[in-house]
Amino acid sequence: MAEPSSPPIRFELRRGAVTALPLAVAVGLFGVSFGVLSVTSGGMGALPAMVMSATTFAGSAQFAAASILAGGGQPVAAIAAALLLNARYLPIGVSVARFMTGGPADRFAKSQLVVDESWAIAARGEGEFDAGRLIGAGVVLWLAWVGGTIVGVIGGEALGDPATLGLDAAFPALFLALLASQLASHRTMVAAVLGGTIALALTPFAPPGVPIIAASSAALIGLLRR
Amino acid sequence: MTDIWVVVAVIGAGTMLIKAAGPLTLGDRPLPARVQSVVALLAPALLAALVATTTFGSGQELIADARVIGVAVAAVALLFHAPVLLVVLLAAGAAGVARLLGVG
Numbered sequence: 637m638a639e640p641s642s643p644p645i646r647f648e649l650r651r652g653a654v655t656a657l658p659l660a661v662a663v664g665l666f667g668v669s670f671g672v673l674s675v676t677s678g679g680m681g682a683l684p685a686m687v688m689s690a691t692t693f694a695g696s697a698q699f700a701a702a703s704i705l706a707g708g709g710q711p712v713a714a715i716a717a718a719l720l721l722n723a724r725y726l727p728i729g730v731s732v733a734r735f736m737t738g739g740p741a742d743r744f745a746k747s748q749l750v751v752d753e754s755w756a757i758a759a760r761g762e763g764e765f766d767a768g769r770l771i772g773a774g775v776v777l778w779l780a781w782v783g784g785t786i787v788g789v790i791g792g793e794a795l796g797d798p799a800t801l802g803l804d805a806a807f808p809a810l811f812l813a814l815l816a817s818q819l820a821s822h823r824t825m826v827a828a829v830l831g832g833t834i835a836l837a838l839t840p841f842a843p844p845g846v847p848i849i850a851a852s853s854a855a856l857i858g859l860l861r862r
Numbered sequence: 863m864t865d866i867w868v869v870v871a872v873i874g875a876g877t878m879l880i881k882a883a884g885p886l887t888l889g890d891r892p893l894p895a896r897v898q899s900v901v902a903l904l905a906p907a908l909l910a911a912l913v914a915t916t917t918f919g920s921g922q923e924l925i926a927d928a929r930v931i932g933v934a935v936a937a938v939a940l941l942f943h944a945p946v947l948l949v950v951l952l953a954a955g956a957a958g959v960a961r962l963l964g965v966g
Contacts, residue, residue, distance in 0.1 A: 658947055680866050688873065691874030692873050697877065701869060715873055719876045719877070719880070722877045727904050727908065728904070728908065729882065729885055730901060730904070733884040733885045744878075747886070748881055756909060763902025802955060802956065803958075805956070805958075807912075808917040808953070809933060809949055812949075815913055827903040830907065831910040832913060832914040835915050839923075840922055851907055851908060853907075855904045858900035858901075858903045859896060
């Protein structure tokens with residue numbers, strides 16, 4: 637330990653973790669659902685599923701890869717779908733890069749805790765992010781995702797699919813709440829409307845993952861003169 | 863079986879590199895002003911895309927189900943400046959109740 641963490645950082649870590657708690661419940665149950673899927677017939681198996689949750693830590697990409705494999709699809713197709721879905725983490729990673737401190741190993745480790753939800757919780761508006769909040773939320777969500785996967789793998793089909801009821805509405809609600817706090821200027825509103833429209837317009841035509849990456853192009857209006 | 867491990871390894875390594883690319887290459891150097899003004903708009907653009915696709919998306923289809931009711935309740939709660947935690951819980955609760963009642 638080179639330096640003790642100062643109170644504000646600890647405060648932000650805790651704040652990120654607490655904000656992530658209700659989502660951790662939803663994420664954990666989706667993890668259970670992923671675990672159950674992996675041990676049903678045609679699934680990838682218990683150990684690969686747990687290793688994947690711990691290393692990939694990205695729900696939509698993992699579900700996409702698992703369902704392609706279960707449907708008898710080629711490994712190449714599963715890999716392409718998952719990486720395409722995760723390509724949004726490239727612009728997301730760029731947006732938080734400036735706020736991550738430490739050497740390469742430190743930054744690599746912190747960047748692994750970036751998922752949609754932890755990134756959204758860390759957003760302070762005006763392109764500012766809080767690394768402490770991101771890490772606090774990321775750790776809680778990682779534990780929930782991996783823990784949920786393990787429960788699903790062990791419980792198997794006896795558990796059924798818990799990803800029903802209203803859990804799936806928790807995610808758009810969080811993103812909407814965080815978007816609302818971002819809409820400070822006319823420009824951010826235009827970028828949001830444009831981004832949402834691009835994503836919806838492309839969904840029926842483009843492969844999964846592409847609409848969200850394409851939506852990031854809405855940020856290019858930042859190049860226009862005010 | 864080996865195929866599955868190749869898939870797990872490539873997706874895991876690929877995702878780690880994608881996530882780390884920005885933080886590793888950009889460092890904490892300040893970006894040029896024009897680039898920074900684009901990066902600042904990434905959050906609203908991507909958040910809106912996530913709102914849209916997680917509300918209406920079902921694979922490559924767009925559908926309106928109980929999630930729309932949940933998100934509508936969230937929007938009303940936000941108008942009343944409810945805290946994020948409450949917004950998320952209300953949305954999940956409203957969508958769950960809607961589904962139990964057979965709506966969506």
